Amino acid sequence: MSDTIDLDFLDESFAEMLSSEWPRERSVAHAQSGNLIAADLWSQMAGLGWTALNVPEEFGGLGLGIEATSRLHAALGAVSAPVPMLGTTMAAALIAHAGSDRQRKAWLPALADGSMRFGFAQPSGAQLTIENSSVSGIAADILDAPSATHFVLNGRREGKRSWIVLAADSPGLSVEVHPLNDTSRTLGSVNFSQVTLAEDAIISAPDCQRVVDLLEHWSCIALASDSLGIGEAVLNLTIEYLNVREQFGKVIGSFQALKHRVADHKTALVGAREFLAHVASLDPGDPAGLIEALSSKAHITRVAAEVARDCIQLHGGVGFTAEFQPHVFLKRAKLNEALYLTRNEALDRVADLLEAA
Amino acid sequence: MTRTFDILSKVGDEGAFRQEIRDWLAVSMPKNWRSEWQGLENETLKPKMIDWLEERRKVGLATPHWPKEWGGPGLPFGYQIIVYEELTRADAPELHMYMVSLFQTPATLFEHGSPAQKEKYLSGITHGTDIWCQGFSEPGAGSDLAALRTSARREGDHYVVNGQKIWSSGAINAQFCLLLARTEQNVKRKHEGISYFIMDMKAPGVEVRPIRSITGEQEFCEIFMDDVKIPAENLIGAEGDGWNIAQSTLSAERGLLIFGGTERLARSFERDRVDGKDSWMRDPQLRREYAAFHAELQVIRLLIRKLLKELEANPDKASSTLPTFIKLTWGPFLQRYTEFLVRAEGLQAHKWKAPIPATAHTSRIKFIDFLKSYAWTIAGGSNEIMRNIIAERYLGLPR
Numbered sequence: 186m187s188d189t190i191d192l193d194f195l196d197e198s199f200a201e202m203l204s205s206e207w208p209r210e211r212s213v214a215h216a217q218s219g220n221l222i223a224a225d226l227w228s229q230m231a232g233l234g235w236t237a238l239n240v241p242e243e244f245g246g247l248g249l250g251i252e253a254t255s256r257l258h259a260a261l262g263a264v265s266a267p268v269p270m271l272g273t274t275m276a277a278a279l280i281a282h283a284g285s286d287r288q289r290k291a292w293l294p295a296l297a298d299g300s301m302r303f304g305f306a307q308p309s310g311a312q313l314t315i316e317n318s319s320v321s322g323i324a325a326d327i328l329d330a331p332s333a334t335h336f337v338l339n340g341r342r343e344g345k346r347s348w349i350v351l352a353a354d355s356p357g358l359s360v361e362v363h364p365l366n367d368t369s370r371t372l373g374s375v376n377f378s379q380v381t382l383a384e385d386a387i388i389s390a391p392d393c394q395r396v397v398d399l400l401e402h403w404s405c406i407a408l409a410s411d412s413l414g415i416g417e418a419v420l421n422l423t424i425e426y427l428n429v430r431e432q433f434g435k436v437i438g439s440f441q442a443l444k445h446r447v448a449d450h451k452t453a454l455v456g457a458r459e460f461l462a463h464v465a466s467l468d469p470g471d472p473a474g475l476i477e478a479l480s481s482k483a484h485i486t487r488v489a490a491e492v493a494r495d496c497i498q499l500h501g502g503v504g505f506t507a508e509f510q511p512h513v514f515l516k517r518a519k520l521n522e523a524l525y526l527t528r529n530e531a532l533d534r535v536a537d538l539l540e541a542a
Numbered sequence: 543m544t545r546t547f548d549i550l551s552k553v554g555d556e557g558a559f560r561q562e563i564r565d566w567l568a569v570s571m572p573k574n575w576r577s578e579w580q581g582l583e584n585e586t587l588k589p590k591m592i593d594w595l596e597e598r599r600k601v602g603l604a605t606p607h608w609p610k611e612w613g614g615p616g617l618p619f620g621y622q623i624i625v626y627e628e629l630t631r632a633d634a635p636e637l638h639m640y641m642v643s644l645f646q647t648p649a650t651l652f653e654h655g656s657p658a659q660k661e662k663y664l665s666g667i668t669h670g671t672d673i674w675c676q677g678f679s680e681p682g683a684g685s686d687l688a689a690l691r692t693s694a695r696r697e698g699d700h701y702v703v704n705g706q707k708i709w710s711s712g713a714i715n716a717q718f719c720l721l722l723a724r725t726e727q728n729v730k731r732k733h734e735g736i737s738y739f740i741m742d743m744k745a746p747g748v749e750v751r752p753i754r755s756i757t758g759e760q761e762f763c764e765i766f767m768d769d770v771k772i773p774a775e776n777l778i779g780a781e782g783d784g785w786n787i788a789q790s791t792l793s794a795e796r797g798l799l800i801f802g803g804t805e806r807l808a809r810s811f812e813r814d815r816v817d818g819k820d821s822w823m824r825d826p827q828l829r830r831e832y833a834a835f836h837a838e839l840q841v842i843r844l845l846i847r848k849l850l851k852e853l854e855a856n857p858d859k860a861s862s863t864l865p866t867f868i869k870l871t872w873g874p875f876l877q878r879y880t881e882f883l884v885r886a887e888g889l890q891a892h893k894w895k896a897p898i899p900a901t902a903h904t905s906r907i908k909f910i911d912f913l914k915s916y917a918w919t920i921a922g923g924s925n926e927i928m929r930n931i932i933a934e935r936y937l938g939l940p941r
Contacts, residue, residue: 424937439940444933451932452870456841463844477840484837529830536833539815540823 190249192256199260202233207264209422209510215267216368216513221332222302223267230268231299240277244293251403255410255465262414262489262521265513267369269329271407272303276337278403278469279348283390291385292335292350304333304353304373307525308400313349313377315342315387320349320377328524330373331362338375346393351386367516395472402469404525405482406461412521413461416454416489419514420447423496430501443499450492457485476538483531486522493518550602550615560624563603567632570597575635576905581896583760584714584752591639591900592671598637605644605668607798612648612660613668619854626798630805635900639712642674642720643667645799650720650791654738654779663718663740675716677707677741677765678788684709685927687722688732688785692767694723694739696774696781701725701739703747703770709921713750713763716743720791721772722784736784740776747771757913759897792922793865797849800872803902804843807876810904811839814883822886831882838875845871863936870928873918876903880912 207226215223230236239254240246247253254274261270273296280292295301304327313322324338333353340349353360357380360373390396424447427438437443464481467474493515497504504511522528547566552559572578572594579590598604606625608614617625637644647667651660666672683690692705703723713719719741726735741748747770752760779787815823815832822828849864880903884891891908898905903914919925933939 424939427939436940441930444939445926445929447937447939448870448929448932451937452867455867456838456845456871459844459848460837460841463840476836480833480837480840483834484841532830532833533826535836536823536829539833539836540819 190253192252195253195256196260199235199257200263202229203260203264203266207266212265212369212513213508213510217507218368220267221371222269226266227268227299227302230270234297236270236273236299237297238277239274239281240293240297241281241289244281244289245297246277246293251406251469252465254403255406255461258407258410259414259461262411262517263418265369265415265418265510265517269302269304269332269370271404271411272305272329272333272337273299274407275305275308275400275404276301276303276335276350279337279388279396279400280350282399282470283348283388283396285385285388287385288350288388300334302329302332302334304328304330304336304375306336306338308339308397308404309526310339312339312341312346315340315347315349315382318382318384320380320382322377324375324377326363326372327375329371330360330375331371336375340387342387342389345389346397348388349382349386350388351380351382355380357381365516365520367520369513369517370520395470398472398475399469401526402475402478405478405531406465406469408521408524409461409478409481409485410465412486412489412518413454413457415514415518415521416450416457416485416492419489419493419496419511419518420450420454422510423447423499426500426503446495446499450495453488454492457488461485476535476542479526479531479534479538482526483528483535486518487528490515490518490522547601550617553617553621556620556624559621560628563625563628564632566601567628567634570601571632571634572597576633576898576901579635579900580898582899587899588639588715591635591637594635595637595640595671605648607644608648608668612652612664619850622798623801623850626802627805630802630809633806633809636802636902638900638902639673639715640667641711641799642676642716643672646676646720646791647674647718649793650738650778650787653790654787656775656778658775659740659778666717672718673712673716674718674720675710675713675743675763675765676791677710677713677719677721678791679709680706681708685924687788688736690722690724690736692721692723693727694725694737694772696725699774701772701774701777703739703741703767703772705767707765707767708753708762710763710765711761713743713765714752714760719743719765722788725781725784733785735782736788737781738778738784738787739772740778741767741770741772742776745770745772755913756916757897757910759899797846797853797865800868801846801850804839804846804872806902806904807879808839808843810906811835811879813906818886822888825886828886832886835875835879835882838879842868842872842875863932866928866931866936869918869923870925870932873915873925876918877912877915880908880915883908884912 206229234247235257237246238249238257242248277296280289306324306327313320313324335352338349340347357378359376363372365372428436430437460481464477497511497515500511503509547562549562552562595604602615603625605614607622610616651664680690694701694703721739721741722736724735725737729735747768749766751764753762754760755762845868852862887908895907897910903911905911934941
């Protein structure tokens with residue numbers, strides 16, 4: 186299926202569903218609702234197979250690759266959708282790549298149908314020590330932990346890197362919620378108090394670093410895509426506003442001081458889109474692509490955050506109100522900049538890889 | 543002993559074509575040209591540049607991107623890219639004195655020139671060493687080009703031209719000028735009444751004054767025209783149609799030109815890191831700043847490759863918005879990156895060194911490369927004009 190999929194057609198179907206089911210009013214209302222996720226939106230996505238995108242076909246998925254997944258995340262960013270899709274994308278990539286047959290059978294179908302929602306630890310983040318199949322400690326600041334049914338956390342057993350996969354309601358496990366400025370995602374720390382792990386709860390791989398790199402690649406593409414969607418959407422709605430808001434007897438979009446900023450933002454996004462399209466076409470399993478993935482994460486999340494920052498200013502007073510949408514995008518864009526890898530961490534890695542080349 | 547090279551016969555086999563260019567460059571490129579050409583300009587540089595042009599002509603690569611009808615080699619597009627890739631890879635000198643001759647003149651004449659004009663003037667480039675310049679801007683007509691006031695008055699079989707042009711690169715070396723002048727003063731719209739001429743720079747009444755630029759080089763010139771007679775046969779297209787024809791000149795296929803520039807910069811980017819490994823690359827914040835430019839370099843290279851693909855598929859290229867985005871991406875990026883290198887090098891970057899011609903923006907004299915970056919942010923439509931075009935034409939914001 187993956188060789189025949191028309192990516193632009195995919196874009197259209199994502200955008201069509203989201204524009205009708207998650208219009209601006211809902212996005213703005215959600216920000217003040219206190220809801221962890223948009224549960225009805227998640228069910229609809231699952232029903233349409235969006236949660237099955239990068240799950241292999243033999244486990245009930247669509248078997249699509251990272252390019253299609255990139256398009257999905259861009260579409261989600263474009264409406265700031267409050268759904269924990271990043272965890273699904275990452276868990277599917279890990280389990281399909283490094284899971285045993287039993288683990289794949291146990292988790293992939295439930296990932297594909299949306300019934301399992303994953304909180305997924307930063308691939309290069311801190312690791313929990315596994316001793317005699319038991320874990321105590323804290324996995325701090327896990328994205329989407331408060332709404333997750335399951336977790337993938339970084340573990341270390343006998344000095345070797347592994348991944349811990351377990352249900353949120355496992356005995357001895359609790360989640361401390363950290364409310365975020367970005368209300369379209371959630372964050373929590375997962376506390377382990379002598380949690381016993383079944384053997385199937387641990388994924389290990391012969392070449393752990395390759396798996397870490399692969400996951401890093403996927404996460405960079407997903408976050409860069411989300412940010413591209415944010416940047417394009419917030420600029421579009423700002424241009425719309427500049428075309429209708431009048432001051433001094435004319436629409437403010439006719440003022441050169443504003444036009445020039447908008448033109449710069451558009452130019453940055455045109456370049457970001459081209460870069461992302463290229464990077465998303467690279468094989469996440471090829472180590473040579475990692476530098477581009479890390480680079481696109483640092484670059485595109487920054488571009489989008491800067492565009493969103495200025496779009497509030499371009500709106501003027503209404504941009505400062507919770508009733509208009511720009512703040513939703515700004516908060517999400519700022520979180521993407523810091524998620525998984527901060528800009529400095531990503532750039533240090535890019536510099537390392539450049540020097541190693 | 544040098545062997546003879548037959549690059550063009552290798553078309554059909556990309557690997558062999560590429561190898562033949564490499565072998566040819568290895569023996570034919572001017573030796574140590576960076577150090578030997580340093581500080582040269584105009585009269586001292588011209589013979590070196592002509593030698594290099596002649597060297598390229600021997601293997602049919604004087605005008606690598608020209609079709610057969612213009613007297614070029616008629617290379618398929620993919621092979622043109624290989625030529626420029628290999629010239630860049632070998633760090634061959636750029637034929638910057640021939641920029642207008644190689645790009646703007648053919649773009650103008652091929653579409654609008656008479657058969658006699660094409661015959662006479664294109665062959666002067668393919669078989670001769672004619673240097674052309676462009677006489678468009680005036681002191682009172684920069685971004686607002688249509689406000690130009692140089693006048694051309696018809697008198698019998700010739701026109702009499704009076705006025706002043708500015709920012710004409712290389713006019714001091716040029717034999718011919720692509721000239722815009724007003725043939726009709728009373729017009730409703732200022733874009734009307736402009737005509738397009740070929741002016742012989744040796745004609746009586748033409749005076750050229752070089753302008754020293756902020757790098758210390760004399761590339762730009764002013765051209766003063768005092769009752770200059772231009773034969774009527776040197777009018778390109780119809781009288782009054784100059785503005786339209788000028789669009790062809792301005793949209794002259796610059797994809798390959800910028801492609802050469804970005805590929806040169808990509809190579810220079812690698813060397814910058816190696817050169818800085820014991821100094822500024824040890825500073826964590828400068829190292830990060832450097833790493834962030836990797837993404838921007840990829841962005842501009844990808845945008846250019848996209849443009850080249852579009853041009854290959856549709857040489858008419860009229861509808862694409864890409865050249866504007868490329869211009870507004872490349873200029874500011876080049877400026878910020880070269881400025882970064884000046885900052886990274888600290889005091890060392892401030893010690894004066896003579897400019898090296900024919901290196902585009904990669905002379906690797908950091909302060910000069912930085913100063914030269916303004917060529918891309920001001921010339922050929924300033925950043926501000928690009929922003930107006932994007933906001934008004936592409937994003938639909940009102941004028």
